[in-house]
Amino acid sequence: MKRWMMIGLVMMMAALAGCGVPNAKPPGEAKPANKSSDDVTEITVAGNGGKIERAIREVIAPKFEEKYGIKVNFVPGLSGEILSKVELQKNAPQYDVAMYVPLDVQRAADKGLAEQLDPSAIPNMTKVDPRFVAVDNIGVPVFGLVIAPAYNTKTFEKNGWAPITSWNDLIRPDYKGKTAFADIANDWGFALLYNLANANGGSLDNLEPGLKKAKELASYSDTFYKNSTQMMPAVQQGAADVTVMGSYAIAELIESGVPLKMVIPKEGAPLQAFSATVVKNASHKKAAMDFVNFLISEESQKQIAESGFYPVLKGMKVVPKYEKSIGLKDSDPVFRPDFKKMAEIREQWTDRWAKEVTPELGKNVKK
């Protein structure tokens, strides 16, 4: 009997340990009960960890507090995690502002998890470059980026490999598995799939050619990274010479001294932005909208550009220190992907990727 109780306890502990991971955040984020916007003292903002968290926590939130007298609680998380929490808290929203990748802005819009926004409440919206907008009047772009290939120029020169100019150049036996590509669940991974399709006569309506190419790509790769933050040390440590990442990550790697070069392939690269939404029925709607408006003020965008993102306002450029690494020329074929279509097909192609592409990993890697 004792043994059984012991085993039961052990199982419970193990299950608890297992369950703990995805839901690490306690549900009771401190929140004042008042609903009127006049006496709001704090709002809760959920967004990506890392660079975005740092920019908001260290620079933007203090300035916002100074100006509006409202404190910003920042809850870091992956875009998908934030979306699933917002969905779960639908009836009692804990967040006021949720920041997503464009695809999740679309999914939040489809599921009715975001408020309609308009320039009367957020005047700065009129100054935004429309190429960054994921869903009109739902998501306001804040942190601009392209998802693009990058390669280690030193290794390429040493081996005499031709520079990468096309998405198809990512598929080469020469790399001997020294690649860092994200898994399909990640934005960077999905971008890889549809851009391979674009480069081979397909499109978001027909990803088949992309999937075929991706199988080849997988056979020349050791893995797809489940955790995209792991890709940066891989490139930094020289374990990968070729990668596909967001431009802000590439900029950071170059800044840290890695001889990396970002490429806008001739078939084009997707331009997009981490976007802010006001959570449906948020407790502090007015303050949330003020915060979103503040995020896209010229003052904030200057700060955001300092941390390696493209500013999203019309006419604003990347800051000089990033001009060389990730600056875009007018002739660069960047495009705004069809996020609505992407949200529709995501599930189906994620399944197919896991079942058809992943098993090919490493099959043709010759060390």
Next chain:
Amino acid sequence: MEPVRYDDRQEIVSLRLQPAVSGKRRNLKKYLYAVLLLLPLLLFIIGFFVIPMLYILYLSFIDTEGPGGTNATYSISNYGRFFTDPYYLHSLWLTIKVSLYTVIVSLLLGYPVALTMAKCSPRVRGLLTLLVASPLLISIVVRNFGWYLLLLPNGTVNQLLIGLGITESPLKLLFSEAGVVIGLSNAYLPFMILSIATSLYNIDPSLEKAAAILGASPFRSFISITLPLSLPGIVSGMVLVFSMSMSAYVTPALMGGANVPVLPVVAYDQIINLLRWTYGSAVSYVLLGITLAIVTIFTRMMEKGRYREVFR
């Protein structure tokens, strides 16, 4: 004669009864204390574990996507899908395989350490216990990143192996089952060692002396005495490590990449990336059920097997 006997018995019975009654009352009091002492934990477990688990169970029977759907229909279709799709069955098999390897590796590495701990002086034992437990003081994410840097194709381990001429080209240590087993064994080894050591401490040293006097070699006495008597520790260590490996998420995701899609990773992907709460919940419950079943069958077998005496 007889009435006297009868009286005697009466007396004996009443003597026995007296403490029994007050004992019962004391027991009741004891239970009350126990309940009061356990109450905070019980409330915590019910609030933060039982209720969420029941909610997940409820979700797993919903047909439509997403929680809180207005026109939800209920069926076992999520479970049906799991058991008819070879991809998920393969993932289940992979999870079991990786967990079994982890159990074997940590048993082989852990037993000698536990044996040393049982044989050495109390001072050294204290030091060893601290050393064994020390990895638990470091976050699993940090440890996994450490392993990740060591095991990279151009990392320290591979450079060492190539330098020593053991292999010509780097071994695929990362993004493989081997990598996950290395990470998991490292994480759970302390649990195996400590549970075996505890059962070794309880072995009466005179048994080994007796065996030696009767002419048994040290090896013989290990096989016939020490090993069987440490079985309860081995079994609980194995159960502990196995169930934790089955439910591990962080290590397989970091050390296995996309190459080792174990069930916790699959469940996470379904819920977080695809927002399929219902199917992800079903996957979680399949995992829980299979783990419970394997652990139950295993402990039952051990308790009914050749060495059932030592489990009493």
